[in-house]
Amino acid sequence: MTKYSPQDIEQAWYEKWEANNYFAPSGKGEAFSIAIPPPNVTGTLHMGHAFQHSLVDALIRYKRMQGHNTLWQMGTDHAGISTQMVVTEQLAAQDIKPMDLGREAFVEKVWDWKEQSGNTISQQLRRLGASLHWETERFTMDEGLSRAVLEVFVRLYDEGLIYRGKRLVNWDPQLKTSISDLEVVSEEEAGHLWHFRYPLADNPEEHLVVATTRPETMLGDTAVAVNPDDERYKHLIGQEIILPLTDRRVPIIADHYVDMEFGTGCVKITPAHDFNDYDMGRRHDLEIINILTDEARINENAPAKYQGLDRFEARKAVLEDLEALGLLEKVDDHTLAVPRGERTGAVVEPLLSDQWFVDIKPLAEPAIKAVEDGDIEFIPKNAENIYFAWMRNIEDWCISRQLWWGHRIPAWYDAEGNIYVGRSEAEVRQKYELDETLTLSQDPDVLDTWFSSALWTFSTLGWPDQTPELETFHSTDIMVTGHDIISLWVSRMIMMTLRFIGEVPFHKVYIHGLVTDAEGQKMSKSKGNGLDPLDIVDGISLDDLVAKRTANMMQPRMAQRIEKATRKEYPDGIMAYGTDPLRFTFYAIASRTRTVRFDMKRVEGYRNFCNKLWNAASFGRMHIDGQEDDLTAADVELTPVDKWIISEFQHVTAAVTLAMETYRFDLAAKAIYEFVWDEFCDWYLELSKPILNDADTPAAIRRGTRQTLAKILESTLRLAHPFLPFLTEELWQQLPVCVRTDSDTIMTQAYPIANDDLINTEAEADITWLKKVVSAVRNIRGEMDISPAREIPVMFANGSAEDRARIERFESLLKSLIRPEQMTWLGPDDEKPLAATGLIDEMELLVPMAGLIDKEAELARLDKALERKSRDKERTAGKLGNPSFVDKAPADVVQKERDKLVELESALEKLQQQRDSVASM
């Protein structure tokens, strides 16, 4: 028999599945659909993806096997900013600037790059076993989706929900584009708080002292604000100061926004370069002076001396000049939150510019209601808080980006700046009845990437056309995604879909945890602790891993640290574990916590589990292959062991089904793991050996066991298939057709359904008893250091009639499991030999000590048991001695305690007798 080797089986099966179109909706049964959160088309698979898509694939395969008309819609996102950045960097390596190429040529380069790298992520998803419907794969920039984008933009504009306006927006000076609030990340950084003196206009000898973290913006100050209740400054309100370094006089205004406690209580106001100052500027009708270019250099609105300086150079210059004038009072250290562009890491500037916005509140209201009403349910429930917090305080969405890669905004301007919006220039001319000679130019901006992905669930199904796919598969059933994307994407899908389709995009939102490394650290390129899921599947040498993690590192010191940590954590690199073990690990760690630690030890454990299942199947086939007659015979007799494992299978099936219905992948994985390993392998297979191997076994019983073994093995493979697709397919195909369906694939076979009629409590009680007897002997052997090979005499005493019946019924099983030299019953009058003993409920089990047992060891073992039992007894007796317990607790609980006490007392008595007799030796 060959060994379990995932590399040898996994890829071939995927190719076969795909070639046979097994991923396509069956066209039969109730629809079940999930839209993939579209990965960046030029991206590569990271651990978060692998985790997320593994979860979805299990759901999809589960539903498909249950007979649903199942669609997992594939597609990719054009990812405006990051894709444009990647291509720009590539060009930079060839010393080409995008500007040199021009817009058209640049966009063409991006398409080239997409063609070249767009397959990477698709191939990686295939390696994961993802049963995506590739045939209808979409791309946010393809023709159909672009049409949906146009449609939505034009309709929203015509309804007055999209507008163009001059607003203060987050500006990334490196990319030279606006970005949304959600694309700005603020982190605390060490900085300074500078205190300046601003001379009063009426009395230049006196000053107001303002404190700022951004000295250079003083060139754009148009007011100084104090709190109207501040006694220190009340008398100055309405006066003016002279703004140093410029010749401007600016007013001292009063506003409650100013915190008297902070700094000096005086705030310089720069409406063009700070969001709060901008609001204040509007309240007080202040002049707005923009002093920065789109590259964040000082522009012509500032004194000539500073023009052209970068903002940080300008800071230095301003500080030097103020100090020279004696106006710099002091500098304090100060930590402040510095806003940076998520992609570039550049410090973001608030900048006044013309942008397009969605008037979001009218869209948000029904979207909030849909979740409040339960039309959309978040799992776990409390993830709704993130959604509500964002949606209830939502600000208009800036949707224009000053990029070249993306959906061009469908707006045209004439020479006078009039705006015309339509699906094309031709439509615009017709719609607005424009003269043919009128020159129009299209808005150069593109839409925020999230604008197109907001339409994802319905645009991928053919909207704006009313396609059968849209009819069948929308609303989708569930969206599986991370919490980081709730505001960015989930909320916008809900808003747009409700608006344009009139139904929710999905009924449920499953929020999974964030995958971290074994130390709980977020995986990131800069930390060098990231893992490529395929390196776990295929394995990677240490040197290659180090090279991968330290590639493109700007700082050599950081690279050194990463190399050291990597060599320590993976001294032998990573071995090739295969896809199934990796997937099973994801299910096992997918609990309800916010972060899930990824530990290679777990993968190893589940690789071992796969190996276990492989070997169990090998064993099974030894008794299945070539036994067609036995396997198809009708004349069979099932033993209690068969009935027990069949019963257990109903339990595990019910547990897995419940877990899947409640999205508890961890519990599903656990149930399967425990059934396969602890019940099927450790007990059933062991118990079936004597029956199958013993030539004296009656034929009907042998056939019964053979059929049960085949049946449970085959069913278990189906039960586990959503989680271990490759391994289960391989093993299932190895089974003879007489014990399975004659099919090319397990993928489309029926998922097991728990059948309560097959639950057999009698058989369960039998096997529970049998396990206790076997465990009691094993415990004695283990503790007494008796070799498993050595046969020992075993005696029973004090058993009930049922115990006697069971000993008889399971005699041959017991013989093979506990290797007794002989098994005998002691009568009530027989003298008990000195022995190591075990207790199975009322029945005593004795292993005589002569030549076998060490007295001291046996005493220690008995003492341990005595101590444990008497602790239990004390607790139980204590409870029953408490009158309020007896009075107030439910009768059945009280009775249970009483029964327990009786049991414990009898057990204690027996143990004590045994101890006494051993001690007296």
Added chain:
RNA sequence: GGGUGUUUAGCUCAGUUGGGAGAGCGACGGCCUUACAAGCCGUAGGUCGCAGGUUCGACCCCUGCAACACCCACCA
């Protein structure tokens, strides 16, 4: 500043209507027993973060506190 989550064995985590604390890994001891040493058998190890409260009874419900993590908003 506001909010959410976490705290259970050495490590990582389960514990689903409050009724005798579990798993995997690791540790220790013994086994090449004819599916599997990627295995088998046995053993040890926990005041369930701390302090109160409710209850006959709390890992579980309530209050407060602490530590850690994350999210949102940011005082120039």
